[in-house]
Amino acid sequence: MGRSFDTNSLIHDVLYLEQILTTGGGWQDQVGGLFGGVKLARSAAQLPLRVEVEQLSLPQHFQSVLQQHLLLVYTGKTRLARNLLQDVVRSWYARLPSIVQNAEQLVTNAEECAEACREGSLLRLGECMDTY
Numbered sequence: 018m019g020r021s022f023d024t025n026s027l028i029h030d031v032l033y034l035e036q037i038l039t040t041g042g043g044w045q046d047q048v049g050g051l052f053g054g055v056k057l058a059r060s061a062a063q064l065p066l067r068v069e070v071e072q073l074s075l076p077q078h079f080q081s082v083l084q085q086h087l088l089l090v091y092t093g094k095t096r097l098a099r100n101l102l103q104d105v106v107r108s109w110y111a112r113l114p115s116i117v118q119n120a121e122q123l124v125t126n127a128e129e130c131a132e133a134c135r136e137g138s139l140l141r142l143g144e145c146m147d148t149y
Contacts, residue, residue, distance in 0.1 A: 024051050028068050041099030044068050055083075057131040071131075079137035086139070122148075 022030065028047040035042035048058040048070055055073045060066055075083075108116040126148050133141035 025068070027051060029066070032066070039099065041102040055134050057127060073131055073134050075134055076137035079134065079139070082137075082139055 028044050028051065031047045032042070032044045044060070044066075045058065048056065048068065052070050052072065055075060057071045057073060058068055059071070060068045105116065109120070126145055130142060130145040130149075133145055
């Protein structure tokens with residue numbers, strides 16, 4: 018296009034595009050692809066949406082341990098978030114206790130995962146991943 022964009026603009030512009038296309042996508046994929054390393058991304062429950070990304074500082078030995086133990090597997094399966102998201106959003110608006118509790122636990126667990134990474138605790142990180 019001959020134009021340059023900063024990282025925050027790309028996150029929000031792709032989110033906007035996905036909303037226009039009605040794919041139901043969020044901003045997690047953009048954050049994952051645009052920011053290297055281990056990070057924690059947050060957005061307050063407000064409009065306009067503002068995504069904040071915290072790059073986590075890992076102990077040097079822990080980064081090596083993660084590189085030796087983690088593997089990304091591409092399944093080749095495509096999916097649209099819309100299909101799953103519609104059910105979740107309906108349940109959220111209905112304030113179904115299981116969905117509300119799950120959303121709260123996802124946030125809490127993400128913070129615990131980040132703390133495990135900062136501490137360099139593979140055991141604690143594994144427990145968080147089991148919870149997820």
